[in-house]
Amino acid sequence: MDFSIASILTLDGVTNGAIYALLALATVLVFAVTRVIFIPQGEFVAYGALTLALLQLGQLPGTVWLLLALALLAALLDAVAGLKRGLGAGAVGRAAVKALVFPLVVVGFAVWAAPRQLPLVVQSLLTLVIVTPLGPLVYRIAYEKLADATVLVLLIVSVGTHFALTGLGLVFFGAEGFRNPSFWDARFSAGPLTLSGQTLIIFLVSIALIVALYLFFERTLRGKALRATAVNRLGARLMGISTSGAGKLSFALAAFIGALSGLLIGPTTTMFYDSGFLIGLKGFVAAIFGALASYPAAALGAVFVGLIESFGSFWASAFKEVIVFTLIIPVLLWRSFQHGHHDDEE
Amino acid sequence: MSLRRAFFIAFLVLLAALPLLPVPEFWITQANYIGLYGLVAIGLVLLTGIAGLTSFGQAAFVGIGAYTAAYLTLSHGVSPWLTVWIGLAVTFAAALLLGWVTLRMSGHFLPLATIAWGLSLYYLLGNIDALGKYDGLLGIPAMQFFGITLNTGRSFYWLLWLLVVLAAVAVTHLLDSRTGRALRAVKGGTTMAEAMGVDTFRIKVTAFVLAALLASLSGWLFAHFQRTVNPSPFGLKMGIEYLFMAVVGGVGHVWGALVGAGVVKIMEDQLQSLLPRLMGTSGNYEIIVFGVLLVLVLQYARDGIWAFVEARAPRPQRKVDWADAPALPERERPPHDAVVLDVKAARKEFGGLVAVNDVSFQVRAGQILGLIGPNGAGKSTTFNLVTGVLPATRGEVLLRGQPIHGLPSRRIAALGVARTFQHVKMIATMTVLENVALGAHLRGAKGVAAAMLRLDRAEERRLLREAQRQLERIGMGEHLHELAGNLALGPQRLMEIARALCADPTLLLLDEPAAGLRLKEKQGLADVLRQLRSEGMAILLVEHDMDLVMGLVDRVVVMEFGTKLIEGTPEEVQASPAVRAAYLGTEH
Secondary structure, three states: OOHHHHHHHHHHHHHHHHHHHHHHHHHHHHHHHHOOOOOOHHHHHHHHHHHHHHHHOOOOOHHHHHHHHHHHHHHHHHHHHHHHOOOOHHHHHHHHHHHHHHHHHHHHHHHHHHHHOOOHHHHHHHHHHHHOOHHHHHHHHHHHHHOOOOHHHHHHHHHHHHHHHHHHHHHHHOOOOEOOOOOOOOEEEEOOEEEEHHHHHHHHHHHHHHHHHHHHHHHOHHHHHHHHHHHOHHHHHHOOOOHHHHHHHHHHHHHHHHHHHHHHHOOOOOEOOOHHHHHHHHHHHHHHHOOOOOHHHHHHHHHHHHHHHHHHHHHOHHHHHHHHHHOHHHHHHHHHHHHOOOOOOO | OOHHHHHHHHHHHHHHHHHHOOOOHHHHHHHHHHHHHHHHHHHHHHHHHHOOOOOOOHHHHHHHHHHHHHHHHHHHOOOHHHHHHHHHHHHHHHHHHHHHHHOOOOOOHHHHHHHHHHHHHHHHHOOOHHHOHHHOEEOOOOEEEOOEEEOOHHHHHHHHHHHHHHHHHHHHHHHOOHHHHHHHHOOOOOHHHHHOOOOHHHHHHHHHHHHHHHHHHHHHHHHHHHOEEOOHHHOHHHHHHHHHHHHHHOOOOHHHHHHHHHHHHHHHHHHHHHHHHHHOOOOOHHHHHHHHHHHHHHHHOOOOOHHHHHHHOOOOOOOOOOOOOOOOOOOOOOOOOOEEEEEEEEEEEEOOEEEEEEEEEEEEOOEEEEEEOOOOOOHHHHHHHHHOOOOOOEEEEEEOOEEOOOOOHHHHHHOOEEEOOOOOOOOOOOEHHHHHHHOOHHHOOOOHHHHHOOOOHHHHHHHHHHHHHHHHHOOOHHHOOOEHHHOOHHHHHHHHHHHHHHOOOOEEEEEOOOOOOOHHHHHHHHHHHHHHHHOOOEEEEEOOOHHHHHHHOOEEEEEEOOEEEEEEOHHHHHHOHHHHHHHHOOOO
16 A cells, blocks of 8 residues: 555545544434434435435435324324323414424425425435434434433334334335435545545535534533533423423434435445445444543544544455444443443443 | 143143144244244343343344354364354353453443444355355255254254253243342342442353353254355344344243244234235335334333233242251351451542541441431441442551452452442342342352252252341341332331341441331331341441431441541430531521
8 A cells, every 4th residue: 555545545534534423423412412322313314315316306205205294293192192281172283283384394395396406405405404303203203202211222212213214215215326416526636635525515514513513512502401401311301401302402413414414425425225324333433432422532433433444445345344343342442441330320 | 830830831732742733834934933033032031131231233143153053064064063062152252252341331332332243243244255255155954863854844843942942941040049130130230239249240241141142052053944044134133123022022031032032023924925015015114114113112011022921920929948948157256346347547539529538437346336417428428438339539448457448349248248228229020038138149159050950949048048037037027029119118128138137247337227217117127236236246327317326326426528527425426516516507
C-alpha cells in the first residue's frame, strides 16, 4: 500500500465514519433518554434513502401509507387510553384530530407530489417529513406501554420492531437495490485524492447536525428537558417534564438523523431494503466506544469504525464485516477494564 | 400423585410413542425441529429467565456445534460421537471468552456483544473456503447408534428427544439447588448475591457457558439431522427467533421453552403457507407478523404461555425430607468480649463530599453496638464500608485482627460477616425457605454437575434443614413454603435476618431491621438478638427505633454529618446534650 491508496482509504473511512457518527449520536441520545437500545435505527436510514429513490422514479413510496397507518393506530390507542382515563368523547376526538392533521397533510402532499417528480431538494425534504414522524409513532405504539420495563425487555422490543420494519421495507421497496443521484456532482482534486461534492456535503451536513444538536441540548429548554430526563426520569417528571414527550422527541430526532443519513449515503452506495441494519449496527459499535453515554467518544469511535472498515475491505474484503463486528469485543474489554465493575440494579 | 406429575408422565409416554403412531412424516419432522429449537430455548431460560442475561447469539453457538460436526466428519472422517465433544469444547472456549469480556459490565452489553458476535460468525462461516462459503457443507453422513442408522426422521426422533428431555430435567434439577438459587440471585443486581458469598461474575459466566453448550449440542444434532449445513440458520435472525421462543413460552420456565419452540415453529410454518396466499408473494410477511407478535407478547403477556399453566396447576409444596439431616458444621466462636470488628479511622469521600469522616469503633463478641444518627449521618455508608460494598477512601477495617477493607463483599462474607439490607433484597419468586437457604451458600460446595445429576441431595438437605432451623428461631416457622414476594414487609425483614444467620456469622450487621415491624414482632426480634448475644455473636445494629435500641444495645455510637459524635452506654448517650442537639436542634 502506498501513500495515495492510504489517503484514499482514509478519506473513504472518514466519510463513512461521519455517517456512523450521526447514527451513533442518535443511538446514545435514544438510550440516554428512554433506555431503549434502538436497533431499528438503521431501518430509518434505508427508509430515507429508498423513499427518495421511489420519489425519483415518480412512484409513491409505501412509507407514506406506513405513516398513515401508524398515525391512525397511535390516535386510536390514545383515544382508547383517554376514554379509559375518563376523558370526555369530545376531548378525545379533538386530541385525535390534532394528532392526525400533520400526518394527513404529509400524506396528501406526498400523493400529490409523487408523480410530479419535483426537484431533488424538494423530494429530499419531503422524504425527511415522511420518515421523521415514524420515529415518535413507533415509540408510541411499540415502546410507550413498556417505558418502565427493564433495558433487556426494551431491547427485545427493539428487535421485534426491527423485524417488522425490515419486512415492511421489503414490501415497500422490493428486493432490488437503488442508488440515488448525487446532490452535487462537482469534483475537486487534491494530490492523489478526488473529493466529490457528495463527500463534502456529507462532512458539512454531519458537522452542522452535530453543532445543531449541541446547541439544542445546551441552549434550548426542550434540549435541557431531554437531558434532565436522561439523568433522572422520575426527577424530570416531578419537574413537569413529560417523559413520554421526551421519549417521542428523542425518537423523532433519531428518525430524522436516520433519514438524513440515508439521504447522505444514498448516492455513495447501492441501498437495499435491509442495508440499513448493518449501517445502523456500525453506528452502534461506535456508540459502545462511549459506553452508550458519551457523545464525543461515540463520534470518535464512529470515525475509527469507518477507518477500520475501509482498510479492512482493502486488505480482506470478504472479511470486512467480520473485522468490524469482532472489533466490538476488544472495545468492550477495554471499556470494562477502564470502568471496572459496573452494575445496574434493576 | 399430583396433577403436574400425572401430566408429566402422560407427556413422556406420548412423546415416546409418537413415532409408533400413524403420524404423517411431516409432523415427525416438525417434532424434530421443535426438539432442536427447544434445546436452545432451554439454555435461554437458564440465561435470560433465571439469571437475567440476554443473548441474541445462541444461533451462532448452534452454528459452531453444527459446523464442527460437519467439517470433522466430512474432511477427517471423525465419528459423530467424538465430534460432539470437540464441538462442545470449542463452544466452551468461545462462550468463556465472550462471557468473560462482557459480563463484567452492566446487563445490556452482553446482548449487544452477542448481536455483533452472531453477525461476525455468520460472515466468517460464509467466507471460509474450507467450510464451503455460503453454500455450506453437503452430504453429512447419518449417525450410527449401536448399529442402527439414524437416517430417517423417526429413527432420529428418539435420540433427539431423549437428549431434550434429559437436558430439561438436568436444568430443572439445577434450578432447584444451591447453584440454582445463586443463579436466581444475580437477576436483580449483584449486591445481595455478593453479600451471600456468591461470586456473581463467575455464576453469570457459568449460565452463559451452559446455555451456549446446550445450543452447541443442538447444532451437532442439527448437522446430522439435516445432513447439510450452511450459514443461514446460524445468523442473527435465528438467534433472535430462539429468544422469541423462550419469551413466548415463558422465559422463567424450563418446560415453557419447549412449548415456546413448538408454538413458534408451528406458527411459522402456518404463516409461511398462509400469508403469501393472503397477501401475494412479493414480501417476506412472516417476519413482519413475527416482529409485531414479539412486541405484543411483551406488552400483554410478558410471562409467556407457561405462566397460564403455572397458574392452573400450581407447583406442589416442597416435601420436607431433611428433618433428620445432620447439622452443618459451625464456625469457631471468638471468646466472649474479644474484639470482632475494629474500625479504625474509616473515611469515605464521594468527590468533595465526606460521607464518613475518620470514624472509629469496635464491636466485641457477645455485644450489641447500636449505630444511630439522623438521616444522612453516614450510617449506611459506614455499613457499606464494613461489608465491602464500597471501598474506603482511607482507614482500616479489621475483622478479628485481619484487615478486610478493600476485600470484595463475598470474601468478607466468607470470613463470617452477614448482613441484612435497609431495603429488603430477596428473590420474590422463591419460597421463604429457599431465600433463607441462599444465606448458607458458602456452607455448601456442590456445583453445577452435581446438581444436574442430583448428587447434591445430602448437602441440600443439610442446607434446607439449617434454613428451617433459622426461620423457626426467628418465629417464621409457619411461612417456610410461602413465596417471599407474598410476605408483608415485617416478615420480609425477619426473613433477611434468618438468611443472614444461615451464614453462621461471627459478626451480624443489621440495617434498620425493625422498620415496618409490628410491636409484637419487634419484641420477638429483640428476644432473638438477646439470645444471639448470649451465644457470643457480635452485632452491629443501625436502627431508628430508639425504644428498641436503648433497651437492647450495650453501647451506642452516634453519628452526625459523617462524623462520630459520641460513643457510650445508652444512658450516657441519652444524657448527652450534643445528641439532643443533633436530633432535635438547639434552642436559640
